[in-house]
Amino acid sequence: METQRTNLLHKTADGLGRFFRRLTWKRRGFILFVVVLTAVLLRPLWQRAETGTSQLFPTDQTYHYESLRALGYATTGGADVNEILHAIGDIEAGDPESWYQGWTALADRKMAEAARYEHDQIGQGNALLSAANYYRTAEFMLYADDARKLETYRQSTAAFYRGLESLAVSHEQMEIPYQDHVLDGIYFPGDMAQHGDTLILMINGYDSIKEETYFTLGQEALARGFSFMSYDGPGQGSAIRENGIPFTPAWGDVNRAVVDEVTTAHPEIRQIVLVGFSMGSILATKAAAVDPRISMLVQYNIMYDFSFTPRESMPASFADRVFTDEPRPAWVSQALGYTMRFSSEQDWAIRHGSWVMGIDDYAEVLNQYRYYEISQDAPEVTAPVLLLVGENDHFVNEELVVTTADSFRQAASITSIIYDAQSGADEHCQVGAMHLWSADLFEWVYANLG
Template sequence: MTRRRKILIGLAGVLALGAGWYLTRPADIGQGRFFADQTYHFQTLRALSDIPFDGADTAEVLETVKHITAGDADSWFAAWEHTGDRVAAMGRATRDPVSRGRALLRAHNYYRTAEFLLAPDDPRRPPSWKKNVDAFYEGIDTLGVTYERIKAPYGDKHLNALYFPGPAGAEQRPLIVIGGGYDSTLEELYFMLAAAAYERGYSVLAYEGPGQGSVLRDQGLVFTHEWEKPTGAVIDAFLAAHPRPPKMVLVGVSLGGYLAPRAAAFDDRFDGVVAFDVFFDVGVTARAKLPGFAQWLRRNGFDGPVEALIDLKTTMNPGFKWAVENGMWVLGTKGPLETLDAFAAYTLEPVASRIKADVLILAGADDHFVPVAQVGQFEKALTQARSVTSVIYDRDSGGAEHCQLGAQTLWHATFFDWLLQKFPVVAS
């Protein structure tokens, strides 16, 4: 085939896809959805998920989303920022410390949500981020939550961790270590697991690594697929100042479904590892965002038409636009194709057989990021694991979304039952 003919085919593909898949409009809002657009719906569920642990209130969220137009990041920011400001002001004007602390935690969540869809270089992000973090620590300090801030040396930089010691007797239980994913913040891990763990008598060490939270924003550290390095640095710093717990269980959130198992494959100090949710092969998942014809163009050297397709889709799909921009930011890549290439290293295929711990794999049947088939692939690769437990949540359970958003207590029930089964507490 001549190069001229290949170019014509490539251009025809651009036009065909532009008229079809890339220009597809979201479906009408269905029952139980806040927005037709999946990204806006999903991030609203994310805000609501913190309700059980004082991080949101139903009416505040419902009132906020009334002022948002799906696909309009400016309206998203303005609405959530306004709610954050209002709730923070109300909290600081309240004398009752419990009400004040809880209001500040809700404001923190609304500020975190506000900046989420803005471009990485948007000047509104840094001040919103500061309000987010300040409100969180002011909130837990007001509530009297016991915690310790840890800085773990990492080359000439440092990583951040929060240690939440459990109540009396927690030293006899496993230490739960939790890290986030592609867009996580250290502080939101309190609502995700630390508060629930304390209620059940566990201590929690939450941490952020390269590409996440303030480590990314303040120090410019971007992701590494060798997640055993930042995780090991955090554990080393913790154990330098605290007695070694009887057991340690590592939980990885979202992209952490790859990151945590990767770390556990190279660090035998972890007795258990949880993929919350499964993320066996990130590269395959990322490439699947391009249709087969675009992948064919790449394989045949036509990056230009593929970049044109990506640019076109970012104008029509706000979720795709966010994923492209966030990927370049957190990975430190120069363009979307470089981001796709970088993700190829994020696969558990070559390392899963090294994991010797007990493994819990969670998944949502309607996960819009990760195909549920990756559960079986991960299970098959865990040839040396002490045990493997998998749970796939269906729509009826309420846990079918990625990371069971909107069903926080559902996955908690699974997780804490698994902990009791695999690591029973033996009184000393």
Template sequence: MKVYFSDPQFDYQLLRLLGATPDGGADIGECLTTAQRITEGDFESWYSEWLKTAQRLNALADAALKAGHTVSAREAYLRASSYYRSAEFYLHGNPDDPRIQSTYDASIACFRQYNALSTHRATAVEIPYEDTTLPGYFYAVPDTQGTRRPTLIAQTGFDGTQEELLGTALAAVRRGYHCLTFEGPGQGRVIRKQGRPFRPDWEKVVTPVVDYLLTRPDVDPAKIALYGLSFGGYLAPRAAAFEHRLAAVIANGGVFRLFDQHSVPPDTTVEETTEWARSQPDAFNAQMEQAMQANTTLRWGIQHGMYVFQAASPAEYWLKGVEYTLEGLAERITSPTLVIDSENDRSFPGQPQQLYQTLTCPKTFLLFTADEGAGEHCQVGAGLLSAARIFDWLDETLKP
């Protein structure tokens, strides 16, 4: 689905931002006029133009708050948070770029201002994890009067932040589910502030999150579901292979392994590429650097991958990434699992089907199509339709 840019990576990220509109995370005119100022494929142009829009909305929000217009302030803070997050998106080619921290901080500050002004605000929580904590937001169904309710754990994937999961959380609450969003290693605050990269054994991350929920008197311990978005479609099933207290698992879209045959040239294999990266890292790096100059998606993917995996080179990133596989593990999942695919998904083509076919637990396969406007990766731009089908499945799965 083309929106504005000829560059598919920039166009997808624009659609992703537009997809936040139903829940107030963006406004169409603001997004399109910003896009018109951006030079195709230029990461610096992307940063500077989204930053200008974010700062303008931030100033409008501050002025509205000072004047006592709390609704206007709340709405502007949320959009500013989204635009700051978008501005920061392509900065990770230099992990020491100070703009990563300052822009991320501005995004979080605006989201917290939005939340503080919200009628039904989320509660920021710190989840015990090893020798530190993981950040989360607990979105409670209002007026529950201590009733234990089903609860959705929602996690992002390769490049998102938990603030971006606001739409999912609100959709859950509207349907009577509490929702806990969180960030683990490699994500959001945990990589930017705590310096912890992704780890393949994601059950070591999710189990403490489940432990935390079981301490809450408002959570039904028999009805905890786990939702993984994008690369979270690997992380959630990986956790569920070991964490059997989950009543349901949702992989949107399903990911069997981070790197597969679609990640390498057609005349080679994943195994051959891995051996090349291991035995000739300099040659591997040189070829990747050359390919990155001609492909915005590849350039961003490798730069960001190196950042969130704390890899010093493309070869090191590849060698770390091949460890992320559900081979021999998917069969261990016992929870009912929803595997989702999108017709035009270019991120992990064919992998939802592979995951679905490997599962031996109760399972459902759900395909979103381009004709219904939901054919892009994670159904960006069709969040309401996506939420309707996902939560309808969850309702049916968890009902007595």
């Protein structure tokens, strides 16, 4: 048996050798380049899986993280624990269709539960909000050209607003004029006997929708008497899904339009705490740098340069081909397309970026990331700054934490909180530890209230 196996290996090696020798040197070089590039680009993901931190999907960081993100909202009214654990047990890691089917089935189940509760409005509302979260999660992995993406998004938002009505949560849907467009916002009034004159304004990131932020921070803010607002800016939520408005790095203009509208509609607002959610931390920093009406700035989770992670994962020579405004050979995007087949994280990130940034070329999608950074913006921020980060964040390393903190040279104060694994808040955006990070945020807000 061993002799047969050895002979088979020899024959395979000989066949590959003959095939390789028949190729031109140019083709040989390209094949070797793709093999090496694939190994290098996937290496950080292999290392991540080997650490054992991806507990829900041990072999896939993206599927683990997004599941934990949805599960974490159990503490703020958007999920129940065991039903999620059962649902993800039937999902195949790295398979977007399996992901969609699993989460949609769970969302449909919650909608059926809500329909049963004719008299218990709280039970109905809780089921609807969970369904909204599950539909959002189901939609997450679908490609932009899949007709089910818009349909599932609409199911999520419809369930969300029905849930708020069932629970009698006071809220106001706002239309925000911005250039030639209208952006959608949602405002929750706080208790004026407490801190209703202070607005917690949250900016989404690369992949969130404004409705999700009710679970992320909105409920915690309202419980403490603060007013809360979120909106879908260009490239986000309804702006990209319903109106096709792509991302822009000029977020100072975007957020200024939002602040103009909300302070006109609610002149009782005296202070604004601007909170960036993931990539939204970059957008929030850009906004705070040009608007003195921002009283405090929170980077929830630290982010300095959106191109950092993909750039660091590539060989320098290849990164130079990607992150440039010079014309690049077609093989650069072809190579990226090839490596995307082996990484659900890379496949989703680039395809999603192509959609929300309105760019077809894969390499150019990544190149646009470099315009989302704060080296010129952070030094202009004068408000107090809070920086939050987990030690196992798969987008940020220790060096970037120092770089980010040092960049806020004119800030009234800088507070950094780094969460370790034992805290449960060690992942990106502290998913799975909603009470902890929000308590730290509000403790800091109380200390800085004017």
